[in-house]
Amino acid sequence: MTLVQPPMMVHGGNHSARAMRLMIRDLARGRQGIAEAGDLKVRPLETPGPGVRVGDGSALIHGARAWQGAYTQSNIGDAMVEVPPTGPFARTDLLVLRVEDPEYEGERDPRREDIGYFHLVQGVDQDATTVPQGMTAIPLARITLSRNTAVVTTDMITDLRQVANPRSERTMRTVHPHDTEKVPPKHGQWTNWPKEAAWDLDIPAWATTATIVVTLSGLRAEVGSIYAELRTRLGEHSAPPTVVDDDGTTTRRSSVTLADTFTLPPAYRGTRQHLAVQINQIDKYGDGDLTVAQGTTVTADIEFTESPV
Numbered sequence: 001m002t003l004v005q006p007p008m009m010v011h012g013g014n015h016s017a018r019a020m021r022l023m024i025r026d027l028a029r030g031r032q033g034i035a036e037a038g039d040l041k042v043r044p045l046e047t048p049g050p051g052v053r054v055g056d057g058s059a060l061i062h063g064a065r066a067w068q069g070a071y072t073q074s075n076i077g078d079a080m081v082e083v084p085p086t087g088p089f090a091r092t093d094l095l096v097l098r099v100e101d102p103e104y105e106g107e108r109d110p111r112r113e114d115i116g117y118f119h120l121v122q123g124v125d126q127d128a129t130t131v132p133q134g135m136t137a138i139p140l141a142r143i144t145l146s147r148n149t150a151v152v153t154t155d156m157i158t159d160l161r162q163v164a165n166p167r168s169e170r171t172m173r174t175v176h177p178h179d180t181e182k183v184p185p186k187h188g189q190w191t192n193w194p195k196e197a198a199w200d201l202d203i204p205a206w207a208t209t210a211t212i213v214v215t216l217s218g219l220r221a222e223v224g225s226i227y228a229e230l231r232t233r234l235g236e237h238s239a240p241p242t243v244v245d246d247d248g249t250t251t252r253r254s255s256v257t258l259a260d261t262f263t264l265p266p267a268y269r270g271t272r273q274h275l276a277v278q279i280n281q282i283d284k285y286g287d288g289d290l291t292v293a294q295g296t297t298v299t300a301d302i303e304f305t306e307s308p309v
Contacts, residue, residue: 017103021069025062028070032062032138033164037208037309040075040161042095042141048151050085052095053078054118054140060164061099061116064136071099071136073116081118083143085150092144094121094128094160098137105136129160138162159308166306167206173199175298182291183228187281190231190238194292197277199300201234205270207304210234214258214277218296219244222251225286228279232258235273241280244290253295264304275300 004019034040039057046053058074081095098119100106108115118140121132126144131137139160143152175196184191192198197214212232225248229241239260246254258277277298281290292298 018067018069021063021071022067023069024060024072025070028060028062028164030062031164032060032070033162034059034138034308035164037163037166037206037306040097040140041308042157042159044152044154044157045080048153050150050152051080051082052141052143052152052157053080054095054097059097059138061097061136061138063099063101063104064134065104068101068104068136071101071116073097073099079118081120083120083145083152084122086145086147088147090145090147090149091122092124092126092128092142094124094131094139095119095141095143096121096131096135096137096139098131098135101136105134161308163306163308167204168303168305169204169207170301170303171201173300173302177292177296177298178294180291180293182289183279183281187283190278190280192276193279194277194296194298197298197300199275200272201275201302202272203264203268203270204304206306207264207269208307208309209261209305210264211261211303211305212239212259212275213301215255215299215301216258216277216292216296217255217299218292219254219256220251220291220293220296221246221248221254222289222291224249224288226281226288226290227285228281228290230256230258230277230279232260232275233278234262234275235268237262238278245285246288247286263309275302 035058041055042052045051061071096119099116100108142158144156181194226246228244231241232239242258
């Protein structure tokens with residue numbers, strides 16, 4: 001096997017298109033899909049009818065053949081794709097972004113025709129998520145049409161996009177309280193506690209999902225039984241609570257883990273939001289004291305990730 005010479009790295013060289021495709025494949029780390037979370041989203045027409053529109057964005061598409069390399073495609077503005085009406089039978093279609101390189105498949109002439117285009121694969125399985133074998137393409141959406149249907153609406157479209165190389169950012173925060181801090185006396189309502197377990201987080205502009213895990217180790221319970229709910233709160237979003245239910249009577253130590261994954265609304269992206277731990281102690285089920293003190297550790301593990309929106 002001979003080496004494929006790298007493109008654009010020497011003067012006077014003669015480089016093949018394949019060399020560029022192989023370089024793109026390597027830079028994409030062998031993955032394919034849309035470039036960013038909002039790219040190439042499929043929606044109904046502005047006035048719903050027998051078609052859909054594909055929004056702005058870019059994508060990486062790997063060739064179906066070995067060592068074919070990868071292609072890039074960019075769409076600027078909405079592209080309209082016709083979806084033929086159904087007759088007496090229901091139909092499921094797959095909308096893909098396809099590349100038809102005549103070196104490997106088809107007979108398109110790149111000098112006169114687009115080798116990249118949006119393509120509707122008609123009559124696929126109702127749960128289809130992948131393109132037909134041997135086709136160089138990525139799936140964008142599945143369109144499910146009932147019988148005698150000529151109008152595509154939002155509920156008929158299933159998003160199948162995947163980000164080729166989703167970004168992620170993970171950070172850890174720790175707190176070691178030195179002073180004893182009991183739960184504030186106004187039990188029966190949510191309040192920030194412990195006070196040191198609070199951070200201002202810079203949310204990346206590309207982030208669409210936040211996963212937050214907070215562990216409180218070495219909580220001290222004493223005097224009597226305790227029933228309390230704890231949760232995290234990021235901005236205006238409150239996570240489902242975790243319960244501390246302790247019916248002991250002597251001093252004891254325990255740990256609790258709070259966890260939540262939620263979709264970041266657009267208004268949060270690229271902003272700073274406050275993360276805090278909150279508690280709601282309910283005296284109806286116990287009147288003991290729950291405290292943080294020396295020997296307590298609070299750890300916050302926060303990860304922002306990118307996924308299609």
